Amino acid sequence: MPDAAPRTPLLLLVALCGACVDNTFVERPFDDIAVVTGDFDHIESSLDRMVIPYQRYEGFICCAAYDPDIDPDGIQLKVEGLFAEVDGNPELFGYDALFLNSGTRGLGDYVYNGIEDDDGIVADPERVDVIRRYVEERNRVLVVSDWAYDIVEAIWPDAIDFYGEDTALDAAQVGSPGRVQADVFTEGLRQDLETEAVSLHFNYGNWAVMEDVGPDVEVLMRGDVELRLSDEQGTGSLEDVPLLVKFSAGGGTVMVSGFHWSAQTAAMADTVLTSQIERLQPNTAEDTPTDTAEAGDAG
DSSP states (O other), rough: OOOOOOOHHHHHHHHHHHHHOOOOOOOOOOOOEEEOOOOOTHHHHHHTTTTTEEEEEEEESSOOTTTOOOOGGGOBBBBBGGSSETTTGGGGOOOOOEEEETTBBBBBBTTTTTTSSSOOTTHHHHHHHHHHHHHHHOOOOOEEEEEHHHHHHOOTTTEESSSSSSSOOOTTTOOOEEEEEEEEOHHHHHHHHHHEEEEEEEOOSSSSSSEOOOEEEEEEEEEEEEEEEETTTTEEEEEEEEEEEEEEEEEEEEEEEEEEEGGGGGHHHHHHHHHHHHTTOOTTTTOOOSSSSOTOOOO
């Protein structure tokens, strides 16, 4: 009787198959988020509600219009520190996502309540390039609201056609305050919001108006808006303009809103953010590790 065939290969195959797992790629949640404070928006209120930790950087031009009790001097980290080198790279590169609130200093022409220049970031080619590389080469996420739009115009001028002269800082800041009925343009966002239209609240005048977008930019919301033409011409209107857009830049993502996130309903703001930023995942208080940055303010 011949010797039995060796079984080692079969046993090895069975062992290997037993160790097989589903290799479907699932993106991990953000580990680190940087939020720069601004005078007019408070996008971190959504992160607070969803118990998503973040690191706060003070970036007020003047002060928080939404909360006069906030002391800018009480926030240790400053927006300028994001461009300081840490281990050979800008500090910004250590974060998965950067949120720039409307009213972040350094991203405009002049201080809105004074005559001093306010272009310390947007007019500095090295700092502008840091943000470009952060998104395009580091594959990171940049979320910008309203007055912070000038940094997007400076880095990706063909992505969005903002109102007014392209090379003039603050030129798009002509929107009138009030309610705007916005059509939701993407099917996925409609499903998440469970509606085809939302009412957006523009709680301040002179918000940044977008007129059109480039071919590779996804318009998430559109609507008809009122705007201030000039002191002589008074007001006017534009129909069906972008109000919330998103586009890919290199390996990263940029999302720009004309509205302030903190002025919208909590349900809408939180849903849109988590719908459009895949790795922005809500936690419960129990889910948040005690040794990570504290939700609300890690600064």
